[in-house]
Amino acid sequence: MYSYERIVSRIAQNPNLAMWEMARELLGWMICARRPLKWYEIQGAISTDLVAQTVDFENRKLRLDIRELCGSLIQVLPGNRLELVHSTAKL
Numbered sequence: 001m002y003s004y005e006r007i008v009s010r011i012a013q014n015p016n017l018a019m020w021e022m023a024r025e026l027l028g029w030m031i032c033a034r035r036p037l038k039w040y041e042i043q044g045a046i047s048t049d050l051v052a053q054t055v056d057f058e059n060r061k062l063r064l065d066i067r068e069l070c071g072s073l074i075q076v077l078p079g080n081r082l083e084l085v086h087s088t089a090k091l
Contacts, residue, residue, distance in 0.1 A: 030074065030082065
């Protein structure tokens with residue numbers, strides 16, 4: 001098993017299903033992003049309800065550090081930019 005697979009497997013074993021689902025969503029965004037995403041962009045995406053067409057920053061924003069959810073797969077760069085720890089993590 002590759003090291004990235006082990007990390008994802010460890011993240012998936014979180015007994016809190018909502019945290020695992022949020023981690024999957026965040027990792028999906030990070031994998032598809034062409035550039036490092038900024039923290040406020042992620043918070044905005046999380047706070048947006050496309051079905052209801054509303055944005056609720058106060059009640060829907062992520063209150064955990066992204067590294068608590070995604071472990072060592074994510075690195076925080078200067079300027080609150082977030083990216084995968086290495087491009088090979090996208091494979």
